Amino acid sequence: MRVVERINDVRSTVKEWKSQGLKVGFVPTMGYLHEGHESLIKKASEENDKVVVSIFVNPIQFGPKEDLASYPRDLKRDSEICERAGANLIFHPENEEMYFNDFSTFVDMNGLTNGLCGKSRPIHFRGVCTVVSKLFNIVAPDRAYFGEKDAQQLAVVKRMVRDLNIDVEIVGCPIVREEDGLAKSSRNTYLSEEERAAATILNKSLMLGKEEIQNGQRNSASIIKIIEDSIKSEKLARIDYVEIVDSSSLEKVEEINISSIKDFPNHPFKVINDEKMQEMVKSVKEYGVILPVIVRPKEDGTYEMISGHRRKRACELAGIKQIRCIVKDLTDDEATILMVDSNIQREEILPSEKAFAYKLKLEAMKHQ
Numbered sequence: 001m002r003v004v005e006r007i008n009d010v011r012s013t014v015k016e017w018k019s020q021g022l023k024v025g026f027v028p029t030m031g032y033l034h035e036g037h038e039s040l041i042k043k044a045s046e047e048n049d050k051v052v053v054s055i056f057v058n059p060i061q062f063g064p065k066e067d068l069a070s071y072p073r074d075l076k077r078d079s080e081i082c083e084r085a086g087a088n089l090i091f092h093p094e095n096e097e098m099y100f101n102d103f104s105t106f107v108d109m110n111g112l113t114n115g116l117c118g119k120s121r122p123i124h125f126r127g128v129c130t131v132v133s134k135l136f137n138i139v140a141p142d143r144a145y146f147g148e149k150d151a152q153q154l155a156v157v158k159r160m161v162r163d164l165n166i167d168v169e170i171v172g173c174p175i176v177r178e179e180d181g182l183a184k185s186s187r188n189t190y191l192s193e194e195e196r197a198a199a200t201i202l203n204k205s206l207m208l209g210k211e212e213i214q215n216g217q218r219n220s221a222s223i224i225k226i227i228e229d230s231i232k233s234e235k236l237a238r239i240d241y242v243e244i245v246d247s248s249s250l251e252k253v254e255e256i257n258i259s260s261i262k263d264f265p266n267h268p269f270k271v272i273n274d275e276k277m278q279e280m281v282k283s284v285k286e287y288g289v290i291l292p293v294i295v296r297p298k299e300d301g302t303y304e305m306i307s308g309h310r311r312k313r314a315c316e317l318a319g320i321k322q323i324r325c326i327v328k329d330l331t332d333d334e335a336t337i338l339m340v341d342s343n344i345q346r347e348e349i350l351p352s353e354k355a356f357a358y359k360l361k362l363e364a365m366k367h368q
């Protein structure tokens, strides 16, 4: 196994492998490796002929008050772990190799990166997307391996690869935990003995939520409350967020009482109680609402319907009290554009409705 610091050395090695028709797996890390990383490297070496591991503490994904300077480093130990797990090449660049003084190009993403960890770490995912796309350009792997521990990162990287047509398969790998359930993490070394004991509350609380779901609970709010209450029972714990989201879109999916969903103001499309509506009522009675509606939360605790006025009416007529909703945080203009876009292609819209809808959308777009 070789350790190289230069981009050119990685490129020439991988080129040579590829000319022999070999498949290349890639595991990007920030080093201070543990069994979690090791499981990724092992999987990569099982599924590919050659494995590259990058060890780089990427400065641009750390906020000003974060732990860039104190992030633990131990290249010698990391190399032994990589070798043992089946890696063929470690790429360990200096900052100067990765970032020119006047570096000025970033990969930024909307939506997926705004919520969850992105709320408290506003520049984090821009740094991750930028360095991961640079590493993909340097290594040019066939497959790249990421841990499910960083679930938002995994979803973000998959979306980036899709959106930018990067020719790599992203493989998600299960979380490796300590015996007491805490997910293994290089940052666990920051914890005092007392904090380390307290940290087990995270996994315990998640397991309570899992049990609740296995017992048939489908109401996100009550599952979240169980998890939150459990975490709060540990005095050293502070909650950043507890959310239930779709694992690839990261959108919140909740069962919401229809009575707390208000119509979109100025909604241009009339909901008519016609034959088609009767068919929908019948189908909703038989199968439920298959496609969740889209709502946005209002400050007073109610919701505003963005897409799904007809499905909501069908539920009302069918006597169904709750509906599955994707909950999106949207500005007024974003909400207007999505409301128009998600309705405009329907066949039965009147020309006057269409014209009014386009006018609304145009007004909203002018503000952007």
Ligand code: AMP
Pocket: 028, 029, 030, 031, 035, 036, 037, 039, 040, 145, 146, 147, 148, 149, 150, 173, 174, 175, 176, 177, 183, 184, 185, 186
């Ligand atoms: P990091 O060095 O923290 O940037 O992590 C490098 C990769 O290892 C990321 O894809 C992480 O999600 C993954 N990883 C870190 N800890 C674990 C773990 N306990 N189980 C599985 N994967 C992990």
